[in-house]
Amino acid sequence: MENVIEVKHLAKVFGNQTALEDVNFSVQKGETFGFLGPSGSGKTTTIKILTGQLSPTSGEIKVLDLPFLSLKKSDYRKRIGVLTDNSGLYQRLSIYENLKLYCQLYDVPIKRIDEVLETVNLASEAKKVVSKLSKGMLQRVTLARAFLHEPDLLFLDEPTSALDPVNSKHIHKGLKKLNDKGTTIFLTTHDMSEAEQLCDRVAFLNKGQIRLLDAPKMLRLKYADESIQVQLTNGKEILIPKGPEGADELHNYMSKGQVVSIHSNEPTLGDIFVEITGRELI
């Protein structure tokens, strides 16, 4: 499997503040890879290094087969898309005019604008001037601009942090479509359900270190409780062991018609994060 990102022993120190410490991971071509962690854990710092905006203190990085020193060059910039909170849009121009400029810069046919505006649910707002946009709309325009040129690799720093559930859902659909067409996505988020829906694999970052890395499904299985949750007709919820020792107990409740529902007791990604780090993901 081809690696699009390779990071070995990455460290970043700001003065006496260690932001990243011995970070190791790789992202495969075609993956949506989630970088999850609480505020201050080093997510943005990682994206800034991988997009050539910040130099690492030490470590080895390769993105799209290029070493760190090549990540500032325009050839690389044209192959990636980046969404950060710094919009860089022209405030006095409309959404459409902003995207048109970007099309010209990146040799993208103008008709692509309609497609991306549809994806971010802004088709009917194209003529609005950027200075008059809400925070959520601004985030959607910046996102549209980040994938207008269908980059090989898309970096998204908290892509739906300012969005309502309807728009988040719209964006998730668009990102899945883009990923299906071949764009590899590197995504940071606090939002565990977003990570579960979008990511093939996730890394849990805490205090600048990766604490866990795997597919969400594998993590949930690995940290699953050895019990099942049974809702009874008397309103009580009980836990029954999964093995043979629980079978008789479950059979007993079922034969008396006392069972309303049975659920496996799988943790959410948020639960696992708290278990591993002792910290809430906020």
Ligand SMILES: Nc1ncnc2c1ncn2[C@@H]1O[C@H](COP(=O)(O)OP(=O)(O)OP(=O)(O)O)[C@@H](O)[C@H]1O
């Ligand atoms: N330019 C900088 N100068 C000094 N310290 C910095 C700088 N940028 C980041 N840091 C520190 O590095 C650590 C990691 O910050 P980073 O912004 O990468 O976290 P984050 O996980 O993206 O947080 P958030 O979710 O709040 O955006 C923090 O302790 C932060 O204060």
